[in-house]
Amino acid sequence: MGRKKAGKCERPVHRGKDTRHKMKGKTMETFTEEMHDALRASMEPELEGAAVVKLPCPLAMWDLGHCDPKRCTGRKLVRKGLVHGLRLNQRFNGLILSPAGSRYVTPADREIVAQAGVAVIDCSWARLEDTPFSKMVGAHPRLLPYLVAANPVNYGKPHRLSCVEAFAATFCIVGFQDLAVLLLRKFKWGMGFLELNRIVLERYAASLSEEDLLAVEKDYLSSTPQEEELDPFDVDSGRTCMNLNRPLREEEDEDEDDDDDDDEEDSEEAETSEKEAAATTSCKESEDTISAENVG
Numbered sequence: 106m107g108r109k110k111a112g113k114c115e116r117p118v119h120r121g122k123d124t125r126h127k128m129k130g131k132t133m134e135t136f137t138e139e140m141h142d143a144l145r146a147s148m149e150p151e152l153e154g155a156a157v158v159k160l161p162c163p164l165a166m167w168d169l170g171h172c173d174p175k176r177c178t179g180r181k182l183v184r185k186g187l188v189h190g191l192r193l194n195q196r197f198n199g200l201i202l203s204p205a206g207s208r209y210v211t212p213a214d215r216e217i218v219a220q221a222g223v224a225v226i227d228c229s230w231a232r233l234e235d236t237p238f239s240k241m242v243g244a245h246p247r248l249l250p251y252l253v254a255a256n257p258v259n260y261g262k263p264h265r266l267s268c269v270e271a272f273a274a275t276f277c278i279v280g281f282q283d284l285a286v287l288l289l290r291k292f293k294w295g296m297g298f299l300e301l302n303r304i305v306l307e308r309y310a311a312s313l314s315e316e317d318l319l320a321v322e323k324d325y326l327s328s329t330p331q332e333e334e335l336d337p338f339d340v341d342s343g344r345t346c347m348n349l350n351r352p353l354r355e356e357e358d359e360d361e362d363d364d365d366d367d368d369e370e371d372s373e374e375a376e377t378s379e380k381e382a383a384a385t386t387s388c389k390e391s392e393d394t395i396s397a398e399n400v401g
């Protein structure tokens with residue numbers, strides 16, 4: 106990933122919390138209201154999965170076809186009608202989350218997200234060299250700062266987020282946490298991502314500039330034991346670890362649902378997600394159980 110020095114942000118930095126701020130399209134008040142409505146609608150048991158929830162900004166994805174469609178988090182969001190597909194060479198005007206980015210998502214990106222949305226590139230981590238990043242065109246490519254994946258394939262790995270985790274992280278950093286929750290609730294393990302990264306996400310969301318955000322990252326990394334130093338039996342570590350004796354069940358695979366995508370299943374996922382978040386986070390990578398090739 107092209108981690109470069111902090112540069113100047115494209116737009117003037119502001120705290121990003123001023124809901125009175127006027128935007129070109131809709132006001133921040135309208136956006137916030139629509140965001141709350143979307144989360145509420147997505148949590149209505151009778152609506153969940155039945156109708157497409159209207160999001161306040163577009164979410165998009167270039168699909169490189171590298172991943173197993175059943176296990177890919179981006180494809181699942183497309184099936185749910187929450188994300189739309191983009192063609193190669195098709196331009197996207199919002200933030201583009203890209204391993205080839207050089208600038209970082211910061212709270213100053215709030216307006217870009219609110220007006221033009223967020224896109225991801227659904228490709229395999231193992232095939233970044235085959236990925237034609239130049240054909241995913243837009244003015245705002247972005248890297249995410251240090252965050253740890255909670256998805257079952259790359260659990261515990263820094264930076265290797267799935268598409269849904271990347272969307273969610275962006276929404277948290279720019280202050281639209283409801284949208285992060287709305288997307289993550291679609292996955293059993295989803296809320297575990299917020300649990301795992303809560304402290305650092307809050308700090309990123311409070312940063313004043315890209316430089317500040319990178320200082321937060323550096324400080325966090327120097328004060329947090331890294332994976333190899335983690336003792337899963339240290340109850341005071343502040344990290345939750347799953348029972349290492351508990352085998353990963355088949356249905357805990359990357360994508361726990363199938364194409365049925367029915368409501369009941371989704372609300373079950375949502376209900377279980379909080380329990381999962383509290384009780385299951387693994388200090389053990391799960392790649393020995395699930396082939397990483399399938400999910401990238």
Ligand SMILES: C[S@@+](CC[C@H](N)C(=O)[O-])C[C@H]1O[C@@H](n2cnc3c(N)ncnc32)[C@H](O)[C@@H]1O
Nearest residue numbers: 177178202203225226249266267268271400401
């Ligand atoms: C490489 S794909 C893998 C998708 C995975 N197969 C899934 O099921 O979601 C993940 C995408 O999420 C975004 N992403 C993940 N981690 C990122 C990071 N640290 N910085 C920028 N974008 C990131 C990028 O768009 C990246 O291409």
